[in-house]
Amino acid sequence: MTYLQALVLALLQGITEWLPISSSAHLILFPALVGWPDQGLGFDVAVHVGSLAAVMIYFRTDITAMARDWGRSVVTRRLEGEARLAWAVLLATIPVGLAGLAFKDVVEGAMRDPHVLAWALIGFGVLLWAADARGRRVRTERQLTWKDVVVIGFAQALALIPGTSRSGITMTAGLAVGWTREASARFSFLLAIPVIVLAGGLDVVDIIEGEARQPLPLLATGFLASAVSAYLCIWAFLAFIRRIGMGPFVLYRIALGGLLLAVF
Template identity: 40%
Template sequence: MGEAMTWLQAIVLGAVQGLTEFLPVSSSGHLRIVSGIFFGDDAGASFTAVTQLGTELAVLIFFARDIARIVVAWFRGLLHAEHRSDLDYRMGWYVIIGTIPVGVLGFLFKDQIRTGARNLWLIATMLIVFALVIAAAEYYGRKVRPLEQLNARDGIIMGSAQALALIPGVSRSGGTISAGLFLGLTREAAARYSFLLAIPAVVASGLFSLPDAFEPAGAGLNASGPQLLVATIIAFAVGYASIAWLLKFVVDHSMYWFVGYRIGLGLIVMALLATGVVSAT
């Protein structure tokens, strides 16, 4: 039986979730690292999934007009064929087809995701390995295609890349943005689609994990209902700010900034593991 989570841990981990959810640095990896190094135990996959509801609420509010426009256009297109060339109608389908890979793989491998995949050696390795993928995407991506040129093939490929984020340390936004850059999209176009694509998968994951998050017999740090609520609210507030920051940042800055950070953090975690300062499990 795990230890009870303290209020300090809930507040810190909620802030970490909000700060890292939309950056290409892996929020699940950061929650695992911070809880392991500073609090001596794992906050757990369920805590991660539930607090992600806070950051997804931030996306829903930040992109409320875009989402409403896409939903209306999608239903209009279903009823009237002449509207099916509309970008918002097509975007609705791209989000749907892009969500299928993570939904299927998340369901099939849910037990592995909650246990073995949270090993700190694996997370540190993925931080470094996927940093090289992001660097390659930044270097080789032409970055010329606007969001208006997104197509079904892009949705499938970026959706498959999003599924890689089921492994802590990879990063949902890192996977989808990198795939978008490889496909020639601009950074801003790739980031915007990445945010929209994350909504169905993360909301479904958070709701699915709610019963487990309240299970006191689980391993790791066990959060109470009020702690989960506060952590989720903090994740929402910090996450909302980080969306606005990232969308502005990617317009004028390269992804290399995140590459350097990921590699540095991965090496630090490996050093702490190798010296026995922190446990891998």
């Protein structure tokens, strides 16, 4: 990889990680379409850690309160303050964690096919449009029920299918159970924290077992570019999602999926 390639891919990942358009699809397809070499697992981990840093900085106040109240709830067995939200994030992560362990080889192998990407982009894009159009959008994540947590948690497991978009499918589920756009997005972003940590942990094991490493300065470039672009993307998305809705992202998904079917 060159530093230009690292910068472009890191910016691409930092932006698409938080938009409902599938970051994995873009990281798989863009290098292939322009003839760049595969960036390697080490670089993927670096840019995802950059995105993780961005979301933790953006939600630092919420995360601090959630961690404090969660720890208190373990002792007192009472859901006070942000403890309910913290438990919801942890419980909603279980399905994707189990599915990731069970189907890791399949997801990283046969399912990284352009046709799978294309139909996932289109199909789950249509679901996002339906949930946005028909959802009641009257509750926030702090009014969640445990049924909401189950629905969103199992929906998140579908994000293992390349092209689905983890943020997209969790926002779809949030809208479907009656949450507002902003609430669906915020909960989706908080859910990303344990998911990125778990996925990164599995990838680190693969790297230690023999995955080729990129030079440290190249990884640092990817980390920083991903962190900055991810932070700005989170800010912009939450600032404008109420007004723009999900329509532009649905159209983009369908167009990208159609392009993939035409090319491959």
